[in-house]
Amino acid sequence: MKIDKPRQYVVDNLKYVLNPSSIAVVGASRYPVKVGYKAVEGLITWGYKGKIYPVNPRADEIQGLKAYKTVKDIPYPVDLVYIAVPAHLVKMVLEDVVEKKAKVVVISTSAFKEIGRGDLQDQLTEFCRKNKLPLVGPNLVGMGSPYLDFDCGFVPYLPVAGPIGMISQSGANLVAAIGSSEAMHLGMSFFVGLGNKADVDFSEFILYGKEDKYTKCLATYIEGLDSPEAFISACRDTVPHKPVVAIKVGGSKIGIKAAFAHTASENEGTDDAHYDKIFEKAGAIRATTWQEFLDIALALGTQPPLKGDNIVMITNGGGSGLLSCDHFERMGMPMKELNQISPMLGFKIRAYMPMFGSPLNPVDISGTANATQYKGAITQAIRDANVDALYVSICPTAMTSIEEITDEIMEVYNTHKHLGKPFVMECQGGNECYDAIRKFRDAGVPAYPTAEQGVNALIALRKYARIKEKFSKQK
Amino acid sequence: MSEKVPQFMPKYMIGTEEQQKWIQKYFFCPRGLGFFEPGAVPMDNPVMSAFNIAKASYQIRPEVFNMDYLSKSLNLKKEEIIKRMKRLYDERLIMYVMTPPMQIIGYGLYYWVVKLKEGTSKEKKQALSEWFQNKDEICTGAEAEGDFDYFNGCHMRVLDNLIYDIFYRLRDLPEVEYVHTVPIRRAIRDLYTNMPDSLNDYRKFFLDDDTIKRLAKMQDKMDLTDLRIFKALNTKRPMEEVYDFKVLHEISGLNPDEMLMGIKAVIENNRMLVPVFHFNTRKMGLKNRLFLIKLFQMTPSYRKAEIADEIATIPEFNVINEFTDSFYDIGAAAYADLTDTDALFEKINSFSEVEDVKVADFTREFRRFTCRLDAENGMWEECILTDDFLSDITRKAMPAINLNINKEEEK
Numbered sequence: 001m002k003i004d005k006p007r008q009y010v011v012d013n014l015k016y017v018l019n020p021s022s023i024a025v026v027g028a029s030r031y032p033v034k035v036g037y038k039a040v041e042g043l044i045t046w047g048y049k050g051k052i053y054p055v056n057p058r059a060d061e062i063q064g065l066k067a068y069k070t071v072k073d074i075p076y077p078v079d080l081v082y083i084a085v086p087a088h089l090v091k092m093v094l095e096d097v098v099e100k101k102a103k104v105v106v107i108s109t110s111a112f113k114e115i116g117r118g119d120l121q122d123q124l125t126e127f128c129r130k131n132k133l134p135l136v137g138p139n140l141v142g143m144g145s146p147y148l149d150f151d152c153g154f155v156p157y158l159p160v161a162g163p164i165g166m167i168s169q170s171g172a173n174l175v176a177a178i179g180s181s182e183a184m185h186l187g188m189s190f191f192v193g194l195g196n197k198a199d200v201d202f203s204e205f206i207l208y209g210k211e212d213k214y215t216k217c218l219a220t221y222i223e224g225l226d227s228p229e230a231f232i233s234a235c236r237d238t239v240p241h242k243p244v245v246a247i248k249v250g251g252s253k254i255g256i257k258a259a260f261a262h263t264a265s266e267n268e269g270t271d272d273a274h275y276d277k278i279f280e281k282a283g284a285i286r287a288t289t290w291q292e293f294l295d296i297a298l299a300l301g302t303q304p305p306l307k308g309d310n311i312v313m314i315t316n317g318g319g320s321g322l323l324s325c326d327h328f329e330r331m332g333m334p335m336k337e338l339n340q341i342s343p344m345l346g347f348k349i350r351a352y353m354p355m356f357g358s359p360l361n362p363v364d365i366s367g368t369a370n371a372t373q374y375k376g377a378i379t380q381a382i383r384d385a386n387v388d389a390l391y392v393s394i395c396p397t398a399m400t401s402i403e404e405i406t407d408e409i410m411e412v413y414n415t416h417k418h419l420g421k422p423f424v425m426e427c428q429g430g431n432e433c434y435d436a437i438r439k440f441r442d443a444g445v446p447a448y449p450t451a452e453q454g455v456n457a458l459i460a461l462r463k464y465a466r467i468k469e470k471f472s473k474q475k
Numbered sequence: 476m477s478e479k480v481p482q483f484m485p486k487y488m489i490g491t492e493e494q495q496k497w498i499q500k501y502f503f504c505p506r507g508l509g510f511f512e513p514g515a516v517p518m519d520n521p522v523m524s525a526f527n528i529a530k531a532s533y534q535i536r537p538e539v540f541n542m543d544y545l546s547k548s549l550n551l552k553k554e555e556i557i558k559r560m561k562r563l564y565d566e567r568l569i570m571y572v573m574t575p576p577m578q579i580i581g582y583g584l585y586y587w588v589v590k591l592k593e594g595t596s597k598e599k600k601q602a603l604s605e606w607f608q609n610k611d612e613i614c615t616g617a618e619a620e621g622d623f624d625y626f627n628g629c630h631m632r633v634l635d636n637l638i639y640d641i642f643y644r645l646r647d648l649p650e651v652e653y654v655h656t657v658p659i660r661r662a663i664r665d666l667y668t669n670m671p672d673s674l675n676d677y678r679k680f681f682l683d684d685d686t687i688k689r690l691a692k693m694q695d696k697m698d699l700t701d702l703r704i705f706k707a708l709n710t711k712r713p714m715e716e717v718y719d720f721k722v723l724h725e726i727s728g729l730n731p732d733e734m735l736m737g738i739k740a741v742i743e744n745n746r747m748l749v750p751v752f753h754f755n756t757r758k759m760g761l762k763n764r765l766f767l768i769k770l771f772q773m774t775p776s777y778r779k780a781e782i783a784d785e786i787a788t789i790p791e792f793n794v795i796n797e798f799t800d801s802f803y804d805i806g807a808a809a810y811a812d813l814t815d816t817d818a819l820f821e822k823i824n825s826f827s828e829v830e831d832v833k834v835a836d837f838t839r840e841f842r843r844f845t846c847r848l849d850a851e852n853g854m855w856e857e858c859i860l861t862d863d864f865l866s867d868i869t870r871k872a873m874p875a876i877n878l879n880i881n882k883e884e885e886k
Binding site: 029030031033057058059060061069070085086087088089090091092111120123124 | 535536725854
């Protein structure tokens with residue numbers, strides 16, 4: 001439901017969505033196959049430290065916890081009420097929540113506006129707004145934070161801790177991102193499903209993320225924006241401090257209908273150009289594909305903005321270098337030759353490659369490169385004042401010790417991190433490369449399995465530098 | 476070969492206009508696919524809202540039921556009725572349940588009788604009872620004492636799924652003497668209430684005042700007023716008098732007129748749902764005595780249906796089912812201590828078509844209408860609606876039922 005601008009009382013209360021002292025789970029179930037069971041189980045399993053109050057009028061006890069018939073019957077203060085009961089009971093529960101003076105309510109339940117019950121959804125939203133009770137959802141999967149051991153809803157696991165605050169209308173994509181996090185160490189600070197976003201909007205979670213100490217980048221998966229002005233306002237407040245990445249779906253002819261059926265998102269009369277304008281005004285960086293969305297969020301969350309176009313790529317694989325330089329040019333940011341960036345750098349790097357290596361840019365230190373050669377070449381480049389960023393690629397050959405090279409590169413990176421130059425890795429190949437990627441990511445270096453992914457990350461970092469400059473000045 | 480029809484043959488024949496005219500009298504449900512069969516609606520369809528809201532909130536808001544009607548018919552204050560209903564629920568004595576015409580929504584309704592071998596220990600039987608209690612693919616079931624040991628049932632779309640998941644596993648137990656299948660052709664009565672397959676008096680509730688008085692004296696869980704409330708709640712009346720649509724609207728925000736229209740269509744017009752209150756027979760010390768009636772196999776189908784309907788004129792029976800493709804043809808149950816079951820037995824035996832009657836008393840009911848009844852496990856009213864729609868359970872490896880009761884045996 002539309003808002004003109006982010007509401008401060010909502011932003012102030014969102015800390016109770018992600019860091020509540022106590023939670024009432026309405027619809028908590030005794031049976032493992034039900035959402036209400038999973039919600040309680042997730043809280044317990046992942047180590048939530050606050051109080052959990054299951055609410056279910058049929059049960060005396062749920063998973064070893066005393067169950068209450070209604071929220072009103074809980075004799076202790078409640079910060080967050082998580083609702084997982086059918087849509088036709090939500091109104092009654094909300095009345096209890098208001099009476100209980102809970103700080104915030106999250107409605108997991110589906111079957112509201114997305115199936116044609118827009119009036120009912122609006123009625124509930126108005127009730128919550130009248131009572132200054134922020135409502136997150138309905139029709140969402142849950143939320144959590146690995147920093148707080150908090151997993152509320154029916155998300156099967158927590159992501160690894162990291163810099164990305166993930167705000168998603170889609171539950172499936174949110175869980176997919178969390179799955180990527182687990183598998184590929186895409187670190188998150190928090191995640192939240194917005195579903196139909198009947199009340200609490202993207203803008204308010206963006207402002208929450210702006211102040212959250214763990215969050216370095218906000219990643220927003222959008223199916224429709226009801227309140228573009230509020231989104232623009234929140235982003236403009238945020239982007240001088242933290243980047244915002246956006247992926248907007250539901251723009252195709254069928255997608256418009258699918259987005260409404262999914263999260264009641266209204267996209268009639270809008271097109272990609274319409275959203276391009278919104279994101280440009282907001283200073284949000286738009287991703288086109290899901291992979292790009294995750295990739296650039298990781299880079300923006302871990303690396304400083306890229307202040308210039310002088311990127312040096314060091315690789316032991318000429319093919320990887322070619323894929324990269326072509327993609328840079330395709331994306332409108334062509335690479336420069338090494339002597340254009342810094343006249344002496346080529347000579348310096350020459351010492352770390354065999355005679356058949358190539359000191360152009362990409363710098364090909366050849367397939368025989370060992371850890372020492374990587375270290376030397378990278379150190380020369382990163383210490384050169386004209387170089388703005390490093391893009392390093394490892395392509396395994398029988399001569400390559402991925403583990404040794406990874407450790408050496410990490411050491412160089414850690415030594416020179418203070419220079420504030422973006423550092424991006426590509427490691428293309430088999431399982432040993434995926435191990436290296438995880439290791440780099442754990443150390444705060446965005447690392448990717450393909451050349452183009454790394455290039456996209458650097459381009460996003462460059463975009464963000466421009467956005468930050470522009471919006472800091474405007475502010 | 477003469478084309479003349481012998482005089483002893485029935486007058487109807489396959490392919491003639493007269494064929495099986497009795498089908499016009501007896502309603503046999505076609506098997507449909509739930510969502511698409513005309514008149515069938517899934518449980519979460521908006522037309523079901525009134526029932527769904529009542530079912531999910533009567534535990535804390537008994538006033539979802541029409542207190543004006545109840546108060547007037549019982550001559551009791553609304554507050555008193557509400558207070559008593561809350562207590563009855565809190566003490567796990569009542570439960571609001573429903574049953575649909577399973578065949579119409581696309582299921583076969585299959586029951587089965589299990590007989591254990593002579594000498595099976597109590598502990599083994601107890602272990603099997605626990606297995607049944609926790610087996611979600613059973614929507615209604617009971618442990619029994621008498622001619623057989625269990626009577627359970629489930630709705631299935633594919634009979635093979637049931638055979639594989641339950642029957643094969645039971646058959647493999649050395650303690651089991653037999654498992655007999657009793658598929659239901661017509662579910663005529665349950666909880667004293669006539670179901671959609673009844674020939675006459677659909678939704679009529681048969682628990683009379685005299686029986687209620689006797690029941691009130693027999694136990695100390697529900698007094699006469701409680702039982703009168705129970706009866707009033709189950710008494711057939713228009714939907715307007717069943718629910719308070721204003722309260723349903725307060726709870727849900729949904730349009731009361733639309734809720735009324737929807738539930739009237741479902742229950743009154745389309746006979747798609749019969750909601751009833753169930754009472755906790757175990758807590759009240761009641762034992763249902765089930766008569767499994769076997770007719771001579773040459774009894775014509777129409778006569779079997781007629782006999783079932785004649786039995787259905789007997790108000791003491793709280794459950795009546797007509798079976799098909801089974802050793803047994805009709806099942807009828809009455810509470811042993813509440814009725815003269817010997818007299819009922821005689822009545823059944825007075826039909827010359829009856830070949831044999833097996834009798835057993837339910838000693839423990841596991842589930843009714845998909846709802847768990849084991850309050851002692853904290854599972855009262857946990858509703859588990861299993862569904863084998865689009866499933867092929869036969870592709871899974873099913874573990875044997877483990878009745879080992881001590882570690883020594885487990886080795």
